[in-house]
Amino acid sequence: MIDMNFLVWEEIIMNKKIRSLLIISLTAFVFGCVSQQEMLDIQNRLTALETQGSSNLTSYNQVDTRIESLESQLHHIKQSVDLIEKQFREQYAGIKANSNTSRHEIRQITGRLEEIEYHLKKKFNLLKQQKQTPSEDNVPVNQIFERLQMIENYLGIETNERKSSTTGRMQASQSQQSSPQTPEAEMYATGKTAFDQKDFETARIQFVNFIKKYPKSKNADNAQFWMGEIYYQEKWYEKAILEYQKVIETYPNGNKVPAALLKQGMAFLELNDKTNASLILKELTKKYPDSPEAKLALKKLSEL
Structure with a gap:
C-alpha cells in the first residue's frame, strides 16, 4: 500500500519536471525565433488588453x-x-x-x-x-279670523291698512269733486277689502298681481304679509310660513317684519313644531325687543 502511494507521487513529480522543461524549452524557442520588435508589439498589445480590461471592469462597476x-x-x-x-x-x-x-x-x-x-x-x-x-264647519275659521283681528288691532298691525281701505271706500262714495284713486292704491284697496270680507280667493289674486305689478310700492310688504295671513286663515300653515318668510327676506326694513316673525312662530306652533317656533320667537324678542309683537312672543315662549 505504501509502495503504491510512493509510485503515484513519483509519477506526479516526474510530470511536473517534464512540463517545466517543456515550458523552458518553448520559451527559449520563442525568444530565439521572435525578434525584439515583435516582442515589443506583443507587450504593447498585452498592455492595451489589460487597459481595456480595466476600463471594462470600471464600466461594469458603474453599470x-x-x-x-x-x-x-x-x-x-x-x-x-x-x-x-x-x-x-x-x-x-x-x-x-x-x-x-x-x-x-x-x-x-x-x-x-x-x-x-x-x-x-x-x-x-x-x-x-x-x-x-258653505256650512257650519266654516264657523271656527271665522272665529279664529276674528281673534286674529283682535290681536292685530292690539298690535296696531292693521291700523294703517284699514284706514287706507276705509278712506278708499269713503272716497269712492264721495262726490265727483274728490280726486280718484291711483290704479296702485285701488288694486291694494280692492285686495284688502276682499280680505276683510273673508273673500280670500279674490284677495289672493289681487295681492299677487299687486306685488308683481308694483314690487317697489310702499304697500308691497303689506300685500305680501296679507298673503301669509290668507293661508294662515285657511290653516295652510306650511304655505303661510313661506309667505311670511318672503316678508322677512324681501322687505327686511319694512314695518311688517316683526308681525311676520310673530305669525311665523305661531304657524309653527299650529304644526306642533315647538323647536322652530321657539327659535323664531326668540329671534323676534332679540331683534325687536321694544315692539308689541315681542311682548306677545315672550308670553308665547313662557307657555312652551
Missing part, C-alpha cells in the same frame, strides 16, 4: 452602481404607489360612506317634502269643498 440606484428608485416608487393606492382606497371608502349618508338624507328630505305636499293638497281640496258647500 452595477447604476443598476443598484435604479433598483433603489424603483423600490421608492413602488412604496409611493402603494401609499397612493392605500390613500385612494381610504378616500374612496370615505366618499362612498358620505355618498351613502347623503343618499339617506336626500331620501329623508324627499319623503318629508312628499308628506308635506300630500297634506297641502289634502287641505287645499278640503278648503275647495268648504268654499263650494
